Amino acid sequence: MSRNSLALSVQGLTKRFGDRVAFEDVSFEIGYGEIFGFLGPNGAGKTTTVRTLGTLIQPSSGSATVAGIPLSPENGVEIRRRIAVMPETPGLYSRLTLAENLECFADLYETPRPKDRVARALGSVGLTGRADDLCSTLSKGLRQRMALARALLSDPEVLFLDEPTSGLDPAASHDVHGLISELGRSGVTIFLTTHRLEEAERLCDRVGILNTTLRTVGRPDELRDRLFAKTLIVRTVAPLADPSRIFTTLPAVRSWRTDDGASYILSVSDPVVAAPAVTRALVAAGADVLSIGESAHSLEDVYLELIDEAQGAEAAT
Amino acid sequence: MFRKELRDYRRNGNVIVTMVILPLIFLIQPLVIIFKLSAASAAEVSQRPLLLYMLAIPALVPATIAASAVVSERQQATLEPVLTTPIEREELLIGKALAVLLPSVALSYMVFALFVACVALFAPHGIGAALLRGPLLLAQVVFTPLIAAWSMWIGMAISTRTNDVRTAQQFSLLASLPSIAVSSYLAFSGFPTTLALALALGAALLILDVVGWRAISAIFDRERLITGTG
Numbered sequence: 001m002s003r004n005s006l007a008l009s010v011q012g013l014t015k016r017f018g019d020r021v022a023f024e025d026v027s028f029e030i031g032y033g034e035i036f037g038f039l040g041p042n043g044a045g046k047t048t049t050v051r052t053l054g055t056l057i058q059p060s061s062g063s064a065t066v067a068g069i070p071l072s073p074e075n076g077v078e079i080r081r082r083i084a085v086m087p088e089t090p091g092l093y094s095r096l097t098l099a100e101n102l103e104c105f106a107d108l109y110e111t112p113r114p115k116d117r118v119a120r121a122l123g124s125v126g127l128t129g130r131a132d133d134l135c136s137t138l139s140k141g142l143r144q145r146m147a148l149a150r151a152l153l154s155d156p157e158v159l160f161l162d163e164p165t166s167g168l169d170p171a172a173s174h175d176v177h178g179l180i181s182e183l184g185r186s187g188v189t190i191f192l193t194t195h196r197l198e199e200a201e202r203l204c205d206r207v208g209i210l211n212t213t214l215r216t217v218g219r220p221d222e223l224r225d226r227l228f229a230k231t232l233i234v235r236t237v238a239p240l241a242d243p244s245r246i247f248t249t250l251p252a253v254r255s256w257r258t259d260d261g262a263s264y265i266l267s268v269s270d271p272v273v274a275a276p277a278v279t280r281a282l283v284a285a286g287a288d289v290l291s292i293g294e295s296a297h298s299l300e301d302v303y304l305e306l307i308d309e310a311q312g313a314e315a316a317t
Numbered sequence: 318m319f320r321k322e323l324r325d326y327r328r329n330g331n332v333i334v335t336m337v338i339l340p341l342i343f344l345i346q347p348l349v350i351i352f353k354l355s356a357a358s359a360a361e362v363s364q365r366p367l368l369l370y371m372l373a374i375p376a377l378v379p380a381t382i383a384a385s386a387v388v389s390e391r392q393q394a395t396l397e398p399v400l401t402t403p404i405e406r407e408e409l410l411i412g413k414a415l416a417v418l419l420p421s422v423a424l425s426y427m428v429f430a431l432f433v434a435c436v437a438l439f440a441p442h443g444i445g446a447a448l449l450r451g452p453l454l455l456a457q458v459v460f461t462p463l464i465a466a467w468s469m470w471i472g473m474a475i476s477t478r479t480n481d482v483r484t485a486q487q488f489s490l491l492a493s494l495p496s497i498a499v500s501s502y503l504a505f506s507g508f509p510t511t512l513a514l515a516l517a518l519g520a521a522l523l524i525l526d527v528v529g530w531r532a533i534s535a536i537f538d539r540e541r542l543i544t545g546t547g
Contacts, residue, residue, distance in 0.1 A: 017544070048544075057540040085401040092393035093321065095328040106322035108402035150398065253443050297340045 006070045007032045007158050008053065008190035013062035022048040025062070026214045030191065030206075032157070035184045037204030038193040039303060044210045046193040050160045053191070054085045060285065067157040081109070085155035088163040090147035094136035098146055100129060101135055102153060109154040110244050121149040125179060146187050148179055153182025159191045167198060177203060197303055215306040231295040234264040234278060236289035246281050253278065265295070318412030319329025326382065326383070326416065331482075336420070340428040343374050348432065351440050352447065359443035368453040370504040371429050372455045375465035376496035379421040383472025386413045386487035391542065392482060400539050403482045410473070410533060415527065417469045418462070423457035425461045460509055468493055477536055480545075 008030040015022040020103030030036045040046050047248035051057045053066050055076040056138075064071040093101050098117055099118055106114035108311040122128045125145040130138070138146060140308035144164060151159055164180065180203055184190055198208050201220050208217040216223060239262045240246065247256040247266060251275035255266045271294045282289050326332045347370055390396040399409065433454070437445050473488040479485040503510055 051543060055539075055544050056397065056400055078406060080401060080403040083401070085398070087394065087397045087401075089394040089397075091396070091398045093325060093395055094393065095325050096321065100321070104318070105398070105402060108318065108399065108404045129470060147398075154402075160468070189337075317480070 005032075007068075008036075008064070008066060010053070010064040011053065011062055013064055014060050015045070015052055015057065019210055019279055021045075023210060024213050026210065027062075027216060028208050028217050030189060031188050033187045033208065034190060035180070035185075035190040035204045037200035037207035037211060038191060038255075039195060039197065039200055040193075040210035041195060041307060044200065044208055045212055046195075046292055047162055049210070050085065050162050050191070050193055053282065054083060054160055055079050056085075060293065065263065068095070071227040082156060083158045083160065084151035084154055085160040086147045086151040086162060088166050090142060092135040092138070092146055092150075097132050097133065097134055098122060098138075098149075099131040100162040102150060104155050105150050111150070112153055112294060115190045117153055120308070121152050123153055124182075125149040139172075141168050144168060144176055145179070146293070152183075156188065158191060159183065161190060161192045161295065163194055164192065165194070165196060173199070179248065193250065209306050211304060212308055230268050232268055232271055232274055232278060232292060233295050234266060234292050235283070235290040236262045236264075237290055240282075240285070240287055244305060246285050246287075247278075250277050250281055255272070261291075318399075318409055319416050322413055322416030323373050323420070324422070325487050328356065331385070331486075332484070336378060336424055339377050339381070339425060340374050343371065343377075344432055347371070348435055349469060351436060351444060354441055354444050356441045356443045359441075359447040363447035363450070363479050364512045366507065368450075368457060369449060369460075369500050369510075371425075371427050371432060371457060372460055372464055373497045373498040374428055375421060375425040375461045376468050376500060377490070378424060379427055379465045379469035380472035380475075380489040380493045381412075381486050382421065383417045383469045384476050384485035385481075386417060387476040387537075387542070388479050388485045389476075389482050391468050391480065397543055400543065403501075406537055407484070410530075410537060414466075414469060414473065416532075417472070418451050418465055421465050424511075426458075429457055429461070429537070432467060435476050452512075452515075459519060460522070463519060464496060466526040467522055467529060468496060470526065470533055474529070475538065476516045476544065477533070 006029050008028070010029070011027050013026045014024045026045075028036075038046050038049065038157050047058070052059050052073065055066075055071070055073075058069070058073065066079045069075045069079045071079065092102070096104070098156065099122070102118040102121055103114055106117050111117045119128070119131075122131055125148055127142065127145060127149060130142070132167055135146065136142070148164065149163075161180065164178050165273075168176065176201065180190065180192070184203070192200070192204060199289060207223070208221050209223075210217040210220065214215070217229070222231045243256065243258065243264060247253050252270065254269060259265045262282060266274065266278065275292050276295070278290055279289065347367070360377045387396070390399065433449060436448055440448070470483075471492045474491065476485050479488065502508065
């Protein structure tokens with residue numbers, strides 16, 4: 001398959017373990033070079049999705065192509081040649097050195113010039129100086145880095161990162177984020193599962209939110225726009241005498257409500273047009289304006305909204 | 318995988334202890350008995366294939382080492398990264414099997430050679446010649462890899478089905494007992510050991526080894542090993 005095809009294409013993929021549904025009817029597409037965030041609460045099916053796409057477990061139904069190869073037991077080896085998976089637990093051979101760990105995996109991937117590859121992989125995660133140390137001596141953060149180095153050994157077309165910063169302190173997480181960003185810039189397609197929303201917002205071009213079923217897919221800003229009305233927060237020194245007279249006359253303002261005394265939330269069609277108009281109207285009305293700003297909905301808001309929706313729907317049925 | 322396994326075993330205290338202690342027990346105990354024998358016992362010794370007792374080493378050692386082959390990977394969480402590489406199930410199993418089998422067989426031969434040397438040099442007059450008979454030496458050489466392979470498959474089968482290394486080792490030890498019982502029975506019971514019996518036992522072991530390989534291949538299921546289901 002050519003590099004122009006999709007890195008991942010998933011259609012109606014479902015995995016059940018007996019009666020238990022791990023994930024159901026999941027469909028999405030990811031282009032080459034994209035960093036795709038797969039978000040969801042614990043037990044949403046993220047890791048099972050990675051394992052399914054990584055050919056470790058077989059889907060119950062649905063279809064997918066991974067790195068251009070149809071997902072099937074017969075194609076398992078060919079798919080695994082083109083991908084790499086970094087599981088949530090780094091899984092290193094503690095009695096072997098860093099270099100020996102990577103040499104083992106270089107053998108398994110049958111990489112040419114394994115010594116060079118190992119040196120390059122260690123260098124890419126800043127662990128060259130520890131090549132001859134036993135893995136048992138590494139801190140948790142360095143173990144994650146090592147796992148990332150291992151995943152890079154084979155120059156994968158698609159890299160699956162399952163909760164890569166799980167359990168790391170902020171400094172170690174920051175390091176791993178830096179490495180992922182670098183990989184993204186170098187053109188590697190990354191499928192990143194996480195429940196850390198700021199991580200997804202910072203690193204991912206698009207995100208999918210999974211809670212057994214895929215709730216939505218899109219760019220973080222798209223999802224915010226899709227789910228939340230654009231709003232302006234207006235604060236004045238004193239409560240306005242007649243806010244209705246000011247706000248209802250402005251075409252850019254769809255609706256408004258008082259938030260707390262001298263604070264007003266305005267639903268607007270376009271904040272860039274509405275903010276200057278609101279400012280002019282307030283000044284003309286003699287109001288002392290403290291601030292006017294666009295209400296920022298984070299990816300966390302989107303996530304919580306969708307997860308709440310899902311839970312509400314489940315409760316209703 | 319083979320090289321990695323050997324490196325890992327070399328630095329694994331449990332494996333080293335297993336590979337040293339068990340053969341030592343099966344070396345020292347018979348030597349002590351043999352050195353206590355008088356020259357007059359030579360005739361009685363020549364009637365029994367006591368040398369077959371040494372087959373307990375290839376029956377025991379591979380099983381206890383192979384017991385950790387898969388379960389230790391699960392415990393270290395290294396199995397998932399390994400299974401996401403392009404390696405085929407059979408390649409992985411052969412790598413692991415050879416890493417258990419070759420050192421075990423080499424160790425069995427070494428201990429046996431040491432035993433033979435000790436008997437030849439230090440046993441009471443006549444005992445050495447009575448004990449070290451050509452057909453028995455040949456049987457030892459031929460049966461060692463066959464028994465070791467069967468023992469290894471048993472250990473590996475248990476390793477794929479348990480969640481704890483110690484449990485796996487204990488079950489493997491237990492599962493090795495029938496092989497040890499058979500070799501000990503043949504060594505001490507006075508049961509007539511003929512060429513036909515040797516050939517039949519050899520063929521049976523060969524068949525068991527092939528069955529063991531197929532059975533392990535069948536139960537080594539990626540999905541079950543990773544998720545614990547299926």
